[in-house]
Amino acid sequence: MIIDRRTFLGTSAMTALAATLRPLPGWAQGELVTSFEDLRRGVGIFNGQGGTIGWLINGDGIVVIDSQNAAAAEACIAGIRERSDRVIDLLINTHHHGDHTGGNATFRPAVGSIVAHENSADWQRQTSEQTGSADPFPDVTFTDVWEATVGDETIVARHHGAGHTSGDAVLTFQQANVVHMGDLMFNRLHPFVDRSSGARIGGWITTLEQVVAAHDADTIYVFGHGSPAAGVTGTAADLSHLRDYFSAALELTRREMQAGRSRDEITATESLDGFDDYVSPFPLLSLTGVLGVAYDELADG
Numbered sequence: 001m002i003i004d005r006r007t008f009l010g011t012s013a014m015t016a017l018a019a020t021l022r023p024l025p026g027w028a029q030g031e032l033v034t035s036f037e038d039l040r041r042g043v044g045i046f047n048g049q050g051g052t053i054g055w056l057i058n059g060d061g062i063v064v065i066d067s068q069n070a071a072a073a074e075a076c077i078a079g080i081r082e083r084s085d086r087v088i089d090l091l092i093n094t095h096h097h098g099d100h101t102g103g104n105a106t107f108r109p110a111v112g113s114i115v116a117h118e119n120s121a122d123w124q125r126q127t128s129e130q131t132g133s134a135d136p137f138p139d140v141t142f143t144d145v146w147e148a149t150v151g152d153e154t155i156v157a158r159h160h161g162a163g164h165t166s167g168d169a170v171l172t173f174q175q176a177n178v179v180h181m182g183d184l185m186f187n188r189l190h191p192f193v194d195r196s197s198g199a200r201i202g203g204w205i206t207t208l209e210q211v212v213a214a215h216d217a218d219t220i221y222v223f224g225h226g227s228p229a230a231g232v233t234g235t236a237a238d239l240s241h242l243r244d245y246f247s248a249a250l251e252l253t254r255r256e257m258q259a260g261r262s263r264d265e266i267t268a269t270e271s272l273d274g275f276d277d278y279v280s281p282f283p284l285l286s287l288t289g290v291l292g293v294a295y296d297e298l299a300d301g
Contacts, residue, residue, distance in 0.1 A: 034075045036083075039220055041176035042153065045232065046079065048072030050099035051224040052232045054180040055080065056173060060151030061089040064107065065171050065180045065222075066100040073103025077110055089150060090115055092157060093138060094182025094224070095165045096123035096197070101135070108136045115140040117159045119167030123197055160207035164191070166198025170211055179215060180222040184208070187226030187238055188277050190285045193293040201246050201290075201297055208243040212236045227279050245275050249287075253294040267291045 034048040046053040050068030053076055062084055067073050080088065091107050093116040094100055101124060104114060116124070116138035124137055140146070146157040146169075154174040159167070164183045171180040184207060186192070193199045221239065226232040249272060256266045267288045272278070280286045 043176040058151040067103030069102035073106035114138045117167040162200040163204035183224035185223035188230035
């Protein structure tokens with residue numbers, strides 16, 4: 001999702017803060033504007049309100065990656081039905097945050113199975129218990145790798161460890177050579193590191209390096225969120241840029257801690273050298289938040 005303050009939390013209100021689906025006070029929902037974009041070989045993206053949805057439509061089946069929220073999910077389903085009269089075989093969640101799973105209940109009657117990493121499914125259950133919601137849980141879960149074949153396309157979901165959360169999945173459409181990163185990619189946005197859901201900056205860096213190493217120069221990457229200037233698709237260079245951002249944030253925090261600076265002093269840092277292209281559309285996505293997690297992570301050892 002190309003992001004601004006309204007569209008990030010839009011109607012799911014996410015999310016990442018408390019991993020709930022309850023709207024946050026004072027956030028305007030605004031008009032729902034949607035778009036479909038073809039990428040390659042039957043794979044494309046859908047933009048609405050929430051994390052970027054990925055899709056595969058071919059002569060033998062349909063797969064959807066993430067579900068945004070109820071209103072966007074309805075629009076996505078309607079658009080898919082304009083492109084194919086087949087049943088949606090699979091809905092795969094990249095992680096549990098509400099702007100990626102808030103439309104699961106809307107998709108549920110239209111899909112065969114909902115797939116997610118086992119930790120993501122656990123977080124969804126905890127959220128449901130806390131909020132009293134009756135949203136559907138994934139009925140297929142995996143620990144390390146999950147794979148399915150739909151027509152002439154192979155979809156592989158891989159968990160690389162704790163990054164944005166402890167339950168992130170990277171989805172690869174192997175023949176199309178398209179990779180959906182979920183919220184392991186905030187493109188030129190200060191990212192949200194959900195420490196309350198097991199996130200680790202060090203693990204996130206490793207994941208980005210592993211994903212780049214596993215793919216080639218022709219790979220198209222789909223990002224969970226992106227600034228208006230940068231967009232929600234890109235190349236390995238974008239993943240490496242985020243890795244370097246995190247490395248710089250850790251190094252700055254380590255250096256300042258060694259100099260005796262307090263957490264409050266460190267998180268008051270206004271800029272990160274070399275990364276002026278990262279923007280903060282609202283406080284949830286901020287350098288302050290990243291440096292706070294970096295401090296806590298380094299302090300814990």
